[in-house]
Amino acid sequence: MSATFNEISAKLSSKNPLVIMAKNINISNYYYIENDFDNLNSYSLYICKLSNFPKDFSPDKIINLLIIVDVDNECDLFKLKNCNILMLEQNKISLYRLLEDLQAVINVKANIIASSNNIISAISKNGSIDTLIDIIYEYLKNPIIMTNAANYLCACNTGDSKINDSIWENYIINNYPDPNYLDKIYYDIKFLQSISKENNPHIIDYLDIMDHRILLCPIKINNLDMAYLYILESNKPFNRDDIKLVNTLKKLLAPAIINDPRFSYCNNCQLDSIFYYLLSSYNVKPYFLEKTCEILNLDLHSNFFLININFIDKDTTSSDLKNLYDLIKSLFYNQLVFIYEKQICVLYITQDKKYPNNSKIESEHFLDLCKRYKLVVGISDIFFNLHNTKLAYEQTLKAIDFSNDSDSKKPIFYYSDFMLTNLVYSFLTNKNTNNIVDLNFIEFLNSASEEYVQTLKAFINNNGNIKKAADELHIHYNTLKYRLNKINALYGMDLDNLNYIIRLKLSYIALDFISNT
Structure with a gap:
């Protein structure tokens, strides 16, 4: 003491x-x-x-x-x-x-020592963030919220008494703050950081929309904001001891969030927050989205597609993420770039109802960037409402996941190229193999020569286009027609029927999945 x-x-x-x-x-x-x-x-x-x-x-x-x-x-x-x-x-x-x-x-030092020791003990026992927040509440006796840098709620403790503050009550229910509150918070975060190099706690008030003051404390790692502690002055008034206690405890919380994927560097803007909310929530509240779009002057409806940029190396640091974010933002300067967990996403807005010219997405500069940083990129289908951002994000993940079985040496993969793969995967996960794999096709694979197997595969991959398949196999057009007629005669495959060709394509994909698993 x-x-x-x-x-x-x-x-x-x-x-x-x-x-x-x-x-x-x-x-x-x-x-x-x-x-x-x-x-x-x-x-x-x-x-x-x-x-x-x-x-x-x-x-x-x-x-x-x-x-x-x-x-x-x-x-x-x-x-x-x-x-x-x-x-x-x-x-x-x-x-x-x-x-x-x-x-x-003098005794406040005793409180700091006691709470610090309790937190250190909890961390040594792999205590959760919730456990650490509970310990802090015991000393501060005011409601606490801990968020990531996108202000998405990760842990809280409000005690037994009612908060009596609608902004915070809704924050805890929805995990996402009121857009007007969020607008004020980011203004204060930027203002406080502009006048002070220290990330000390600050008391702020929004008494025009809230009933109580807030004690705001950024938690930094390598000088990057990774999380925020918010304490609500609802049970007892703040004092100097509270600020000292929080200032000490924030340093102990930093190591606990390093390996938690929810706490990742973001650019500390409302854009990061709204997209973190869209990608994390299964039940997006229309009010939150529409009001935030209004504040950000962001169109709710347009022609969007999502680009998801992932590090192949999963041990990437926050500094690496920030450096790459700055480069991606300069490359896609007229698009919306944000960070979700350890991924950099680009909400690409286009006037076309199909992919625009891919020269920018697959430019030599971007491909070089992917090679240098060891990146893999998934791109969603076009979508027209921001409510569907999470579905688009899941498409990018599937494109990246399915790319593991691709022969392509490029790091960029489009979900549209894997739509049939995803359909087959859905069948297989429901154990509907017999409904998708053609039995004549299995017989063909078991008994036909390798030459004929490669012939049929090229024909199917080119969607029944004989000229393209012949060029790919480097054989004459008539030679390919002869082989196809022979396959049809021996195995009863109607290769003039487009629906049957699609079924064979699905069968190929399904059997690839089965052999790989």
């Missing part, structure tokens, strides 16, 4: 003390003394009356004194060397209250 001489002076500032300081040192205890001025130490604060203070007092080390002026000052205390002195007039203080104040200012 300790507090600096400066901290004690500040705590007693309302009593207008006269302060003389030789050195700002830590003080771990205090004593009231009357006449025993021998054997004093430098880590305690000694309280005495001026009437009892020895005129010949001359210590050879730093001594901390709180002198209550009860008589006319006959001692020239300014001549004392090696002394930190606080002087208070007796008629302005109560000795009992003074001792209470000193206990409070």
Whole structure:
């Protein structure tokens, strides 16, 4: 337990003390003394009356004194060397209250030590973020919300009493804040960071939309905002001790969130927040989306598709993510770029109802970037309503997942190229193999020559286009027709029927899945 001489002076500032300081040192205890001025130490604060203070007092080390002026000052205390002195007039203080104040200012350190030890113990036992927030609540006694950098709620503790603040009540229910509140929060975060390099807690108020003030504390890793602690002043007023406690605890929380995928670097803007909400929520509230789009001047309806950029190396750092984000944003400067977990997404807005010219997406610069950073990219189908962003995101993940079985050496994969693959996968996961695999096709694979197998595969992959298949196989058009007629005669395959060709294509995909698993 300790507090600096400066901290004690500040705590007693309302009593207008006269302060003389030789050195700002830590003080771990205090004593009231009357006449025993021998054997004093430098880590305690000694309280005495001026009437009892020895005129010949001359210590050879730093001594901390709180002198209550009860008589006319006959001692020239300014001549004392090696002394930190606080002087208070007796008629302005109560000795009992003074001792209470000193206990409070020194005891806050005890609270910090106790809560820190409890958090360290919880972390050592792999305690969850919820457990850590519960420990902090026990010391602060006010409702706490912990969010990621996109302000999406990850943990909270509101105690047993009702919050009585509709903004926070809805925040906890929906995991996403009111758009007007979010707009104010991001303004304050940017403003506070612009005037201070320290990520210290700050008290802010939005009393036009809320009933209580908020204590905001960013949690940084490698100087990047990764999370935020918000404390609501609903149960008891904030004091300096709360700020000190939160300022200490934030440093202990940082290691606990490093490996949690919910806490990832984002650019600290509402764009990141709304898309994190869209991708994380299974039940998007229309009000949140529409109001945020209104604030951001973002179209709810347009021709969109989603580009999802993933690191192949899953151990990517937040600094790597930030560097890549800056590069992607400069490349897609007229599109909406945001971060979700450890992925960089681009909401591409186009005037066409089909993919635009792919020169920008598959430009030499972007392909080089993918190679340099070891990236794999999934691209969704076109969609027309932001409510469908999550479905588009899932398409990008499937494109990336199915790309593992692709022969393509390019890092960019379109979901549209894997639609049939996804259909087959859905059949197989429901164990409907017999409904999708043609039995004649199985017989063909088991008995036909490798030459004929490759012939049929090229024909199917080119969707029944004989000329393209012949060019791919480097054989004459008539040679391919002869082989196809032979396959039809031996195995009863109607290769002039487009529906049958599609079924064979599905069979090929299904058997590839089965052989790979």
